[in-house]
Amino acid sequence: MIAVFDYGAGNLRSVENTLSEIGASYSLVRDPEGLRAASKILLPGVGHFGQIMRALDELRVRETLLERLRAGVPFLGICLGLQALFEASEEAPEAGGLGLFEGTVRRFPNDARVPHMGWNRIEPLAPSRLLAGIGCRPYLYFAHSYYVPQCSATAATCTYTTPYTALLEAGNIFGVQFHPEKSGAAGLGIVRNFVDL
Numbered sequence: 001m002i003a004v005f006d007y008g009a010g011n012l013r014s015v016e017n018t019l020s021e022i023g024a025s026y027s028l029v030r031d032p033e034g035l036r037a038a039s040k041i042l043l044p045g046v047g048h049f050g051q052i053m054r055a056l057d058e059l060r061v062r063e064t065l066l067e068r069l070r071a072g073v074p075f076l077g078i079c080l081g082l083q084a085l086f087e088a089s090e091e092a093p094e095a096g097g098l099g100l101f102e103g104t105v106r107r108f109p110n111d112a113r114v115p116h117m118g119w120n121r122i123e124p125l126a127p128s129r130l131l132a133g134i135g136c137r138p139y140l141y142f143a144h145s146y147y148v149p150q151c152s153a154t155a156a157t158c159t160y161t162t163p164y165t166a167l168l169e170a171g172n173i174f175g176v177q178f179h180p181e182k183s184g185a186a187g188l189g190i191v192r193n194f195v196d197l
Contacts, residue, residue: 002026002195003038005065007055011046014181015078022188024195032064040197041065041073044181045080049105049146050092052080066098074172076194082168082175083148091146100173101153105146112161114145120158122166122178128155130167130174130193138186140166140178148177 002019006012006028019026019042026042029035045052056062069075077085086097089105097105108114119139124131131138140158147164150157158166158177168175174194180187 001038002040002042003029003034004042004044005035005061006030007052007059011044011078011179011181014179015042015044018181018188018191019195022192022195024191030059030061032061035061035064035068038068038073040194041068041075042194043075043077043081043084045078045082045084046143047080048091049080049083049089049097050095052084053092053095053097056084062098066100069100069173072172074194074197075174076191077173077175078181079144079177079179082165082177083146085168085173085175086148089146101151101168101170103149103151105148106164107146109161115143116145116147116160117143120160120178122156122158123163124156124167126155126169128167128169129197130169130176130190131156132193134186134189134193139183140176140180140186141182141184142178143182144177148175 153170155169156167
C-alpha cells in the first residue's frame with residue numbers, strides 16, 4: 001500500500017488525481033500506524049518549511065518516518081517533501097529538518113525573481129530509476145523560492161540563476177523539486193516509475 005502522508009499540503013488533491021490516473025492504489029495517512037503499514041511512502045509538499053516540519057512533529061510521525069526510511073521503505077518527497085530530507089532551511093532556521101542528508105536548503109539570490117515558477121528543463125547527472133523511459137532532459141513544472149544545492153545524491157539538476165538539485169536519488173529515497181503531478185505525461189511517467197519500483 002502506498003501511503004500518501006496528509007499534513008495539509010495544498011497539492012494533495014493533485015497528487016491523488018495523478019495516482020488515480022495511473023491506476024495506483026493508495027491511502028491517505030496522518031499517523032505513525034499508517035506509515036508502519038506502508039509499502040511505499042509519498043510526501044507531497046507545498047508551502048513553508050517550518051509548516052511541514054511542525055506538522056510532522058505535531059502529528060508525532062517524525063521518528064516513525066525516519067525509522068521506515070532507514071528500514072528501506074521506498075520514499076518520494078515532492079517539493080517541500082524533498083527539502084524536508086535535509087538538516088535545515090533558510091526559510092525557517094529554527095525548524096530542524098529530517099537530517100537524512102547534510103546541508104541547508106537555500107533561498108534563490110535577491111536579484112532572482114521568486115518564486116521560480118513554470119516549466120524548466122532538467123539535466124540528468126546519473127542514472128535514475130525515476131527517469132527511466134522519460135526521455136532526455138524533460139521539461140517539468142516548478143514552483144519554489146528555495147532550493148537544495150547539489151550534493152552526492154543529486155541525480156538531475158535544474159538551473160535557475162544557479163544549478164540546483166531537481167531530482168535526488170539515494171537507495172530507497174527519492175525526492176523531486178518539481179511537481180510531477182502538474183508536469184503532464186513526463187510527470188505521470190515519473191510517478192509511475194516510483195509506483196512500479
